[in-house]
Amino acid sequence: MSQTDYIRRTGEIEHYFDRTALDAWKRLTGDQPVGGIRATVRKGRDAMRRTLVDWLPEDLTGWRILDAGCGSGALSLELVERGADVLGIDLSAQMIAFARQRAMEQHAADRSRRGSVRFESGDMLDPRHGHFDAMIAMDVLIHYSPADATRVIEQMAARTSQRLAFTLAPGSRLLRTMLAAGRAFPRGNRSPAIYPVDTSALVGNLVAKPGMADWSIGRTERVSIGFYTSQAMEVTRA
Incomplete structure (x- = not known):
């Protein structure tokens, strides 16, 4: 993955979430009633978020965590x-503004929160973010080709001391059928291209690399x- 390719892809994703479907994603990740396709996507994302959070210890005091592609900030909170x-990073400045608003409202309602959170718009791979105990990337790498996703994870691992948790789009016949069907819906209902992959092979090849x-x-x-449909994956550091 060249830097030019990475910048082009992140630009496409930023444009989608900041302009093409901002209102739709605010509704999807908020508390407003939704129907049809969005209702099943919300349920799926809620279940995936619980999975990734529950993979971490119940007490995270002292942990510094990057929530890459944090969106509305629900997982960060x-x-x-x-x-x-927590540092929540997202390409979409509009979604970051939404996350900050949600954090302020939650803090006003319950001042007993134990950790801290900062939301910023930008590149999840920017080395200026520093190092972390863990990084989570929920439904972010699904928008990158397998080779590019592997390189992104490698770069994340270089700044992570304990574990990485991320999701990939499993290369199943069902998902491919669903993606094909999704192309018939209006652009506002569709995300940037999703790349189904052999999840086991990708992670196996990843940890076999010398740098891992x-x-x-x-x-x-x-x-x-x-x-x-999404596959949660975890890699841990000895």
Whole structure:
């Protein structure tokens, strides 16, 4: 993945979430009633978020965690409740503004939160963010080709001391059928291109790389609800 290719792809994703479907994603990730396809996607994302959060210790006091592609900040705020110091990064400045508003409202309603959170718009791979105990990337790498996703994870691992948890689009016949069907819906209902992959092969090849010698494959779990299908993957550092 060249830097030019990475910048072009992140620009496409930013344009989608900041302009093409901002209102739709605010509704999807908020509390407003939704129907049809969005309802199943919301249920799936809620289940996936619970999976990724539950893979981490109940007490995250002292942990610094990167929530890459944090969107509305829902996952970040759950980590804060466990005591983590979280940096939520998203390409969409509009979604970051939404996340900050949600954080302020939650803090006003409950001032007992144990950790801290900061939301910023920008590149999840920017080295200026520093190092982390853990990084989570929920439904972010699904928008990158397998080779590009692998390189992104490698760069994340270089700044992570304990574990990475991320999701991939499993290369199943069902998901490919659903993606094909989704192209018939209006552009506002569709995300940027999703790349189904052989999840086991991708992670196996990843940890076999020389730069990942001290990493090993952890847990995996698939969430499939209606129009939402995603595979949670974990790699941990010895």
